[in-house]
Protein backbone atom coordinates (compact mmCIF):
# COMPACT_ATOMS: atom_id res chain seq x y z
CA UNK A 409 0.00 0.00 0.00
CA UNK A 410 1.31 3.37 -1.01
CA UNK A 411 1.37 6.54 1.06
CA UNK A 412 0.86 9.80 -0.73
CA UNK A 413 0.35 13.48 0.03
CA UNK A 414 -2.55 15.38 -1.47
CA UNK A 415 -4.25 18.68 -1.04
CA UNK A 416 -8.02 18.31 -0.94
CA UNK A 417 -11.36 19.96 -0.37
CA UNK A 418 -13.58 17.84 1.87
CA UNK A 419 -16.87 17.41 0.00
CA UNK A 420 -18.86 15.35 2.45
CA UNK A 421 -18.67 12.47 4.86
CA UNK A 422 -20.72 9.74 6.42
CA UNK A 423 -20.52 7.65 9.55
CA UNK A 424 -18.83 4.30 9.49
CA UNK A 425 -19.17 1.90 12.42
CA UNK A 426 -18.84 3.21 15.98
CA UNK A 427 -16.34 6.02 15.71
CA UNK A 428 -15.07 6.26 12.13
CA UNK A 429 -16.11 8.39 9.22
CA UNK A 430 -15.68 8.03 5.47
CA UNK A 431 -14.76 11.35 3.94
CA UNK A 432 -15.27 12.21 0.30
CA UNK A 433 -12.47 14.40 -0.99
CA UNK A 434 -11.87 16.39 -4.15
CA UNK A 435 -8.17 16.39 -5.04
CA UNK A 436 -6.35 17.85 -8.04
CA UNK A 437 -4.18 14.79 -8.66
CA UNK A 438 -6.45 11.85 -7.82
CA UNK A 439 -9.88 13.25 -8.56
CA UNK A 440 -12.49 12.12 -6.09
CA UNK A 441 -11.08 10.09 -3.21
CA UNK A 442 -12.98 8.24 -0.51
CA UNK A 443 -10.99 7.57 2.62
CA UNK A 444 -11.62 6.39 6.16
CA UNK A 445 -10.73 8.65 9.08
CA UNK A 446 -10.40 6.28 12.02
CA UNK A 447 -11.69 7.36 15.40
CA UNK A 448 -12.69 10.81 14.14
CA UNK A 449 -16.03 10.87 15.96
CA UNK A 450 -14.41 10.48 19.36
CA UNK A 451 -14.20 13.80 21.20
CA UNK A 452 -10.44 13.47 21.61
CA UNK A 453 -9.73 12.51 18.00
CA UNK A 454 -6.56 14.14 16.68
CA UNK A 455 -8.47 15.00 13.48
CA UNK A 456 -10.73 17.47 15.31
CA UNK A 457 -12.51 19.64 12.77
CA UNK A 458 -9.85 19.12 10.09
CA UNK A 459 -12.00 16.80 7.99
CA UNK A 460 -15.31 18.64 8.25
CA UNK A 461 -17.02 19.30 4.90
CA UNK A 462 -15.77 22.33 2.93
CA UNK A 463 -12.42 22.49 4.74
CA UNK A 464 -9.33 22.78 2.53
CA UNK A 465 -6.70 20.38 3.86
CA UNK A 466 -3.26 18.91 3.31
CA UNK A 467 -3.54 15.17 3.71
CA UNK A 468 -1.42 12.13 4.17
CA UNK A 469 -3.27 9.21 2.62
CA UNK A 470 -2.73 5.49 2.59
CA UNK A 471 -4.19 4.01 -0.56
CA UNK A 472 -6.24 0.87 -0.05
CA UNK A 473 -8.04 -1.67 -2.19
CA UNK A 474 -11.44 0.03 -1.99
CA UNK A 475 -11.12 2.80 0.54
CA UNK A 476 -8.02 4.73 1.41
CA UNK A 477 -7.17 5.79 4.95
CA UNK A 478 -6.39 9.30 6.14
CA UNK A 479 -3.31 9.17 8.35
CA UNK A 480 -2.64 12.89 8.68
CA UNK A 481 -4.46 16.16 8.08
CA UNK A 482 -3.50 19.83 8.36
CA UNK A 483 -5.86 22.68 7.58
CA UNK A 484 -4.88 24.95 4.68
CA UNK A 485 -8.04 27.09 4.75
CA UNK A 486 -10.83 26.44 7.27
CA UNK A 487 -13.50 28.45 5.37
CA UNK A 488 -15.19 29.26 8.64
CA UNK A 489 -17.33 32.07 7.27
CA UNK A 490 -18.69 29.68 4.65
CA UNK A 491 -19.47 26.95 7.15
CA UNK A 492 -20.91 29.18 9.84
CA UNK A 493 -23.30 31.27 7.78
CA UNK A 494 -26.49 29.62 6.58
CA UNK A 495 -26.69 31.44 3.24
CA UNK A 496 -23.09 30.72 2.32
CA UNK A 497 -23.31 27.15 3.57
CA UNK A 498 -26.43 26.47 1.53
CA UNK A 499 -24.83 27.58 -1.72
CA UNK A 500 -21.47 25.99 -0.94
CA UNK A 501 -23.26 22.69 -0.25
CA UNK A 502 -24.88 22.71 -3.68
CA UNK A 503 -21.52 23.55 -5.23
CA UNK A 504 -19.77 20.72 -3.42
CA UNK A 505 -22.51 18.25 -4.29
CA UNK A 506 -22.37 19.11 -8.00
CA UNK A 507 -18.56 18.76 -7.98
CA UNK A 508 -18.89 15.45 -6.12
CA UNK A 509 -21.29 14.10 -8.74
CA UNK A 510 -19.17 15.24 -11.70
CA UNK A 511 -15.75 14.20 -10.39
CA UNK A 512 -14.50 10.69 -11.11
CA UNK A 513 -12.49 8.58 -8.71
CA UNK A 514 -8.77 8.30 -9.54
CA UNK A 515 -9.10 10.68 -12.46
CA UNK A 516 -7.03 13.84 -12.02
CA UNK A 517 -9.32 16.88 -12.01
CA UNK A 518 -7.26 20.01 -11.35
CA UNK A 519 -9.80 22.30 -13.02
CA UNK A 520 -12.75 21.05 -10.99
CA UNK A 521 -10.69 21.43 -7.83
CA UNK A 522 -9.52 24.95 -8.75
CA UNK A 523 -13.04 26.05 -9.58
CA UNK A 524 -14.54 24.89 -6.29
CA UNK A 525 -11.63 26.40 -4.40
CA UNK A 526 -12.11 29.75 -6.16
CA UNK A 527 -15.83 29.67 -5.36
CA UNK A 528 -15.22 28.89 -1.67
CA UNK A 529 -12.61 31.65 -1.41
CA UNK A 530 -15.08 34.13 -2.89
CA UNK A 531 -17.81 33.01 -0.47
CA UNK A 532 -15.39 33.33 2.43
CA UNK A 533 -14.85 36.99 1.54
CA UNK A 534 -18.37 38.06 0.63
CA UNK A 535 -21.92 36.79 1.08
CA UNK A 536 -23.42 35.10 -1.97
CA UNK A 537 -24.71 37.34 -4.73
CA UNK A 538 -27.83 36.49 -6.68
CA UNK A 539 -26.06 34.63 -9.47
CA UNK A 540 -23.15 33.10 -7.56
CA UNK A 541 -24.55 29.59 -7.83
CA UNK A 542 -25.57 30.00 -11.48
CA UNK A 543 -22.10 31.33 -12.29
CA UNK A 544 -20.41 28.40 -10.59
CA UNK A 545 -22.65 25.86 -12.33
CA UNK A 546 -22.02 27.41 -15.77
CA UNK A 547 -18.26 27.23 -15.19
CA UNK A 548 -18.61 23.70 -13.85
CA UNK A 549 -20.41 22.60 -17.02
CA UNK A 550 -17.59 24.06 -19.08
CA UNK A 551 -14.85 22.42 -16.99
CA UNK A 552 -16.67 19.09 -17.25
CA UNK A 553 -16.95 19.39 -21.02
CA UNK A 554 -20.68 20.12 -21.15
CA UNK A 555 -20.55 23.82 -21.93
CA UNK A 556 -23.86 25.29 -23.09
CA UNK A 557 -23.75 26.62 -26.66
CA UNK A 558 -25.32 30.06 -26.35
CA UNK A 559 -24.47 31.68 -29.69
CA UNK A 560 -26.27 30.85 -32.94
CA UNK A 561 -29.21 28.38 -32.93
CA UNK A 562 -27.77 24.90 -32.48
CA UNK A 563 -30.49 23.53 -34.76
CA UNK A 564 -30.08 25.64 -37.89
CA UNK A 565 -27.26 28.07 -37.17
CA UNK A 566 -29.46 31.17 -37.29
CA UNK A 567 -27.89 34.13 -35.51
CA UNK A 568 -29.23 35.14 -32.12
CA UNK A 569 -30.12 36.50 -29.73
CA UNK A 570 -32.56 33.67 -29.09
CA UNK A 571 -34.96 33.17 -26.21
CA UNK A 572 -35.19 29.38 -26.08
CA UNK A 573 -32.88 26.89 -24.46
CA UNK A 574 -32.94 23.19 -25.18
CA UNK A 575 -31.64 21.38 -22.12
CA UNK A 576 -31.11 18.05 -23.94
CA UNK A 577 -29.95 19.83 -27.11
CA UNK A 578 -27.22 21.62 -25.19
CA UNK A 579 -27.85 25.26 -25.97
CA UNK A 580 -29.93 28.05 -27.44
CA UNK A 581 -32.51 27.47 -30.16
CA UNK A 582 -34.39 29.73 -32.54
CA UNK A 583 -38.17 30.06 -32.56
CA UNK A 584 -38.51 27.46 -35.33
CA UNK A 585 -36.12 24.80 -34.03
CA UNK A 586 -36.98 25.24 -30.37
CA UNK A 587 -40.75 24.87 -30.24
CA UNK A 588 -40.66 22.59 -27.19
CA UNK A 589 -37.63 24.15 -25.50
CA UNK A 590 -37.88 26.30 -22.39
CA UNK A 591 -38.37 29.99 -22.89
CA UNK A 592 -36.17 32.51 -21.14
CA UNK A 593 -36.08 36.28 -21.07
CA UNK A 594 -33.51 37.93 -23.38
CA UNK A 595 -31.77 39.33 -20.29
CA UNK A 596 -31.37 35.82 -18.88
CA UNK A 597 -29.79 34.56 -22.09
CA UNK A 598 -27.27 37.40 -22.00
CA UNK A 599 -26.60 36.74 -18.33
CA UNK A 600 -25.91 33.04 -18.94
CA UNK A 601 -23.45 34.00 -21.65
CA UNK A 602 -21.60 36.34 -19.31
CA UNK A 603 -21.56 33.73 -16.54
CA UNK A 604 -20.17 30.98 -18.77
CA UNK A 605 -16.82 32.73 -18.83
CA UNK A 606 -16.90 34.84 -15.67
CA UNK A 607 -14.50 34.30 -12.81
CA UNK A 608 -16.13 33.55 -9.44
CA UNK A 609 -15.41 37.00 -8.01
CA UNK A 610 -17.05 38.62 -11.04
CA UNK A 611 -20.07 36.29 -10.91
CA UNK A 612 -20.59 37.11 -7.26
CA UNK A 613 -20.63 40.86 -7.74
CA UNK A 614 -22.99 40.94 -10.73
CA UNK A 615 -26.08 42.97 -9.88
CA UNK A 616 -28.98 41.63 -11.93
CA UNK A 617 -32.76 41.66 -11.49
CA UNK A 618 -34.02 38.87 -9.24
CA UNK A 619 -36.19 37.43 -12.04
CA UNK A 620 -33.20 36.94 -14.34
CA UNK A 621 -31.07 35.56 -11.51
CA UNK A 622 -33.75 33.00 -10.64
CA UNK A 623 -34.24 32.02 -14.25
CA UNK A 624 -30.50 31.67 -14.91
CA UNK A 625 -30.06 29.57 -11.77
CA UNK A 626 -32.97 27.38 -12.81
CA UNK A 627 -31.51 26.81 -16.30
CA UNK A 628 -28.02 26.07 -14.96
CA UNK A 629 -29.40 23.64 -12.37
CA UNK A 630 -31.49 21.81 -14.95
CA UNK A 631 -28.51 21.58 -17.26
CA UNK A 632 -26.32 20.13 -14.53
CA UNK A 633 -29.05 17.73 -13.41
CA UNK A 634 -29.58 16.63 -17.00
CA UNK A 635 -25.90 15.72 -17.36
CA UNK A 636 -25.78 14.05 -13.97
CA UNK A 637 -29.01 12.23 -14.76
CA UNK A 638 -30.21 12.99 -11.25
CA UNK A 639 -31.51 15.78 -9.09
CA UNK A 640 -29.17 17.54 -6.71
CA UNK A 641 -30.12 16.68 -3.15
CA UNK A 642 -28.78 19.70 -1.37
CA UNK A 643 -31.62 21.67 0.10
CA UNK A 644 -32.40 25.33 0.15
CA UNK A 645 -32.20 26.70 3.69
CA UNK A 646 -31.70 30.23 2.65
CA UNK A 647 -33.73 33.04 1.26
CA UNK A 648 -30.98 34.26 -1.05
CA UNK A 649 -30.93 31.20 -3.22
CA UNK A 650 -33.48 31.05 -6.00
CA UNK A 651 -33.42 27.27 -5.78
CA UNK A 652 -36.94 26.46 -6.91
CA UNK A 653 -36.87 28.78 -9.89
CA UNK A 654 -39.70 27.79 -12.16
CA UNK A 655 -39.17 27.83 -15.87
CA UNK A 656 -41.82 28.53 -18.43
CA UNK A 657 -42.27 25.41 -20.50
CA UNK A 658 -43.81 26.19 -23.86
CA UNK B 659 -25.89 -20.94 5.19
CA UNK B 660 -26.93 -22.66 8.42
CA UNK B 661 -29.87 -24.73 9.59
CA UNK B 662 -33.27 -23.20 10.45
CA UNK B 663 -33.12 -21.29 13.78
CA UNK B 664 -29.43 -20.35 13.52
CA UNK B 665 -29.91 -18.90 10.07
CA UNK B 666 -33.08 -17.13 11.20
CA UNK B 667 -31.15 -15.39 13.97
CA UNK B 668 -28.28 -14.48 11.61
CA UNK B 669 -30.81 -13.00 9.19
CA UNK B 670 -32.50 -10.93 11.90
CA UNK B 671 -29.21 -9.68 13.34
CA UNK B 672 -27.91 -8.60 9.93
CA UNK B 673 -30.86 -6.21 9.62
CA UNK B 674 -29.44 -4.14 12.50
CA UNK B 675 -27.35 -1.04 11.80
CA UNK B 676 -23.61 -1.54 11.31
CA UNK B 677 -23.89 -5.34 11.63
CA UNK B 678 -22.80 -7.20 8.51
CA UNK B 679 -23.15 -10.91 7.72
CA UNK B 680 -19.88 -11.89 9.42
CA UNK B 681 -20.64 -10.00 12.62
CA UNK B 682 -24.18 -11.40 12.66
CA UNK B 683 -22.74 -14.91 12.50
CA UNK B 684 -20.31 -14.17 15.31
CA UNK B 685 -23.08 -12.85 17.55
CA UNK B 686 -25.36 -15.78 16.70
CA UNK B 687 -22.61 -18.29 17.57
CA UNK B 688 -21.86 -16.42 20.76
CA UNK B 689 -25.52 -16.57 21.79
CA UNK B 690 -25.72 -20.24 20.83
CA UNK B 691 -22.53 -21.50 22.47
CA UNK B 692 -21.47 -19.07 25.17
CA UNK B 693 -24.58 -17.36 26.51
CA UNK B 694 -26.48 -18.92 29.41
CA UNK B 695 -30.18 -19.65 29.06
CA UNK B 696 -30.92 -16.97 31.67
CA UNK B 697 -28.99 -14.27 29.84
CA UNK B 698 -30.59 -15.23 26.54
CA UNK B 699 -34.06 -15.01 28.11
CA UNK B 700 -33.22 -11.61 29.56
CA UNK B 701 -32.07 -10.30 26.16
CA UNK B 702 -35.20 -11.62 24.46
CA UNK B 703 -37.42 -10.14 27.19
CA UNK B 704 -35.68 -6.75 26.99
CA UNK B 705 -36.27 -6.58 23.25
CA UNK B 706 -39.95 -7.48 23.66
CA UNK B 707 -40.30 -5.00 26.54
CA UNK B 708 -39.04 -1.96 24.62
CA UNK B 709 -41.48 -2.69 21.85
CA UNK B 710 -44.37 -3.14 24.29
CA UNK B 711 -43.63 -0.51 26.92
CA UNK B 712 -41.64 2.32 25.38
CA UNK B 713 -43.37 5.05 23.48
CA UNK B 714 -42.30 8.40 22.12
CA UNK B 715 -43.11 11.41 24.30
CA UNK B 716 -45.66 13.49 22.36
CA UNK B 717 -44.22 16.69 23.79
CA UNK B 718 -40.43 16.40 23.43
CA UNK B 719 -40.05 13.18 21.37
CA UNK B 720 -37.77 11.55 23.91
CA UNK B 721 -38.43 7.91 24.77
CA UNK B 722 -41.24 7.60 27.31
CA UNK B 723 -42.40 4.78 29.53
CA UNK B 724 -45.70 6.48 30.37
CA UNK B 725 -47.77 9.14 28.60
CA UNK B 726 -45.05 11.76 28.82
CA UNK B 727 -41.32 11.14 29.25
CA UNK B 728 -39.79 11.40 32.72
CA UNK B 729 -38.64 14.99 32.17
CA UNK B 730 -41.91 16.33 30.78
CA UNK B 731 -43.84 14.66 33.60
CA UNK B 732 -41.50 15.97 36.33
CA UNK B 733 -43.06 19.12 37.84
CA UNK B 734 -39.71 20.19 39.36
CA UNK B 735 -38.20 20.83 35.92
CA UNK B 736 -38.17 24.37 34.55
CA UNK B 737 -40.72 24.44 31.75
CA UNK B 738 -39.60 27.78 30.37
CA UNK B 739 -36.20 26.53 29.16
CA UNK B 740 -35.83 23.94 26.40
CA UNK B 741 -32.65 22.21 25.34
CA UNK B 742 -32.76 21.09 21.70
CA UNK B 743 -30.84 17.90 20.88
CA UNK B 744 -30.46 15.67 17.83
CA UNK B 745 -31.33 12.33 19.46
CA UNK B 746 -32.32 10.76 22.82
CA UNK B 747 -28.77 9.63 23.75
CA UNK B 748 -27.78 13.31 23.72
CA UNK B 749 -30.29 13.88 26.55
CA UNK B 750 -28.48 11.30 28.64
CA UNK B 751 -25.20 13.11 27.99
CA UNK B 752 -26.65 16.49 29.05
CA UNK B 753 -28.33 14.93 32.12
CA UNK B 754 -25.04 13.43 33.26
CA UNK B 755 -23.66 16.94 33.72
CA UNK B 756 -26.36 17.71 36.31
CA UNK B 757 -26.22 21.33 35.08
CA UNK B 758 -29.54 21.53 33.28
CA UNK B 759 -32.98 21.65 34.91
CA UNK B 760 -35.21 22.45 31.94
CA UNK B 761 -37.00 20.32 29.37
CA UNK B 762 -35.79 18.84 26.10
CA UNK B 763 -36.76 18.71 22.47
CA UNK B 764 -35.51 15.85 20.28
CA UNK B 765 -35.19 16.84 16.61
CA UNK B 766 -34.63 13.32 15.32
CA UNK B 767 -31.45 14.19 13.41
CA UNK B 768 -29.70 17.21 11.98
CA UNK B 769 -30.06 19.35 8.90
CA UNK B 770 -27.54 18.35 6.28
CA UNK B 771 -27.57 20.65 3.25
CA UNK B 772 -25.05 18.36 1.55
CA UNK B 773 -26.96 15.11 2.14
CA UNK B 774 -30.26 16.76 1.31
CA UNK B 775 -31.77 16.45 4.79
CA UNK B 776 -33.90 19.53 5.32
CA UNK B 777 -35.86 20.90 8.28
CA UNK B 778 -39.03 19.18 7.06
CA UNK B 779 -37.53 15.83 7.93
CA UNK B 780 -36.89 16.91 11.52
CA UNK B 781 -39.23 18.02 14.30
CA UNK B 782 -38.62 21.71 13.78
CA UNK B 783 -42.26 22.65 13.25
CA UNK B 784 -43.14 20.83 16.48
CA UNK B 785 -40.51 22.92 18.28
CA UNK B 786 -42.03 26.13 16.97
CA UNK B 787 -45.51 25.01 18.02
CA UNK B 788 -44.20 24.25 21.51
CA UNK B 789 -42.53 27.64 21.82
CA UNK B 790 -45.72 29.40 20.85
CA UNK B 791 -47.96 27.30 23.10
CA UNK B 792 -45.87 26.51 26.19
CA UNK B 793 -44.49 29.87 27.35
CA UNK B 794 -40.87 29.01 26.63
CA UNK B 795 -38.44 31.92 27.17
CA UNK B 796 -35.08 30.34 26.37
CA UNK B 797 -33.94 27.73 23.85
CA UNK B 798 -30.51 26.16 24.24
CA UNK B 799 -29.31 24.47 21.07
CA UNK B 800 -27.18 21.43 21.86
CA UNK B 801 -26.73 19.89 18.43
CA UNK B 802 -23.40 18.25 17.58
CA UNK B 803 -20.43 20.54 16.94
CA UNK B 804 -20.08 19.47 13.30
CA UNK B 805 -21.27 21.06 10.05
CA UNK B 806 -24.72 19.44 10.26
CA UNK B 807 -25.18 20.44 13.90
CA UNK B 808 -24.08 24.00 13.16
CA UNK B 809 -26.38 24.29 10.15
CA UNK B 810 -29.26 23.05 12.31
CA UNK B 811 -28.42 25.52 15.06
CA UNK B 812 -28.22 28.44 12.63
CA UNK B 813 -31.49 27.48 10.97
CA UNK B 814 -33.37 27.16 14.26
CA UNK B 815 -31.90 30.41 15.57
CA UNK B 816 -33.07 32.18 12.42
CA UNK B 817 -36.59 30.85 12.93
CA UNK B 818 -36.86 31.51 16.65
CA UNK B 819 -35.11 34.84 17.15
CA UNK B 820 -37.92 36.87 15.55
CA UNK B 821 -40.27 35.44 18.21
CA UNK B 822 -38.36 37.31 20.90
CA UNK B 823 -37.05 34.13 22.51
CA UNK B 824 -33.52 33.96 23.90
CA UNK B 825 -31.54 31.47 21.80
CA UNK B 826 -28.17 30.17 22.97
CA UNK B 827 -25.77 27.61 21.57
CA UNK B 828 -23.66 25.34 23.77
CA UNK B 829 -20.01 26.36 23.55
CA UNK B 830 -17.72 24.00 21.69
CA UNK B 831 -14.00 23.91 21.78
CA UNK B 832 -11.21 21.91 23.25
CA UNK B 833 -11.81 18.55 24.87
CA UNK B 834 -10.74 18.58 28.49
CA UNK B 835 -7.63 16.44 28.83
CA UNK B 836 -6.46 17.21 25.29
CA UNK B 837 -3.25 19.03 24.37
CA UNK B 838 -3.47 22.54 22.95
CA UNK B 839 -0.71 21.89 20.43
CA UNK B 840 -2.77 19.18 18.75
CA UNK B 841 -5.87 21.33 18.36
CA UNK B 842 -6.86 22.38 14.86
CA UNK B 843 -7.54 26.06 14.17
CA UNK B 844 -11.32 25.66 13.82
CA UNK B 845 -11.68 23.98 17.20
CA UNK B 846 -9.24 26.37 18.85
CA UNK B 847 -10.98 29.38 17.25
CA UNK B 848 -14.32 28.25 18.66
CA UNK B 849 -12.78 27.72 22.05
CA UNK B 850 -11.42 31.28 22.00
CA UNK B 851 -14.81 32.68 21.08
CA UNK B 852 -16.49 30.76 23.87
CA UNK B 853 -13.91 31.77 26.49
CA UNK B 854 -15.04 32.80 29.96
CA UNK B 855 -13.57 34.83 32.76
CA UNK B 856 -11.70 33.05 35.51
CA UNK B 857 -11.00 34.28 38.98
CA UNK B 858 -7.92 33.14 40.84
Ligand SMILES: [Zn+2]
Pocket residue numbers: 561562563564565566581582583584585586
Ligand atom coordinates in the same frame (compact mmCIF):
# COMPACT_ATOMS: atom_id res chain seq x y z
ZN1 LIG C 1 -32.95 27.15 -35.54
Ligand SMILES: [Zn+2]
Pocket residue numbers: 715716717718719720726727728729730731
Ligand atom coordinates in the same frame (compact mmCIF):
# COMPACT_ATOMS: atom_id res chain seq x y z
ZN1 LIG D 1 -41.00 14.59 27.01
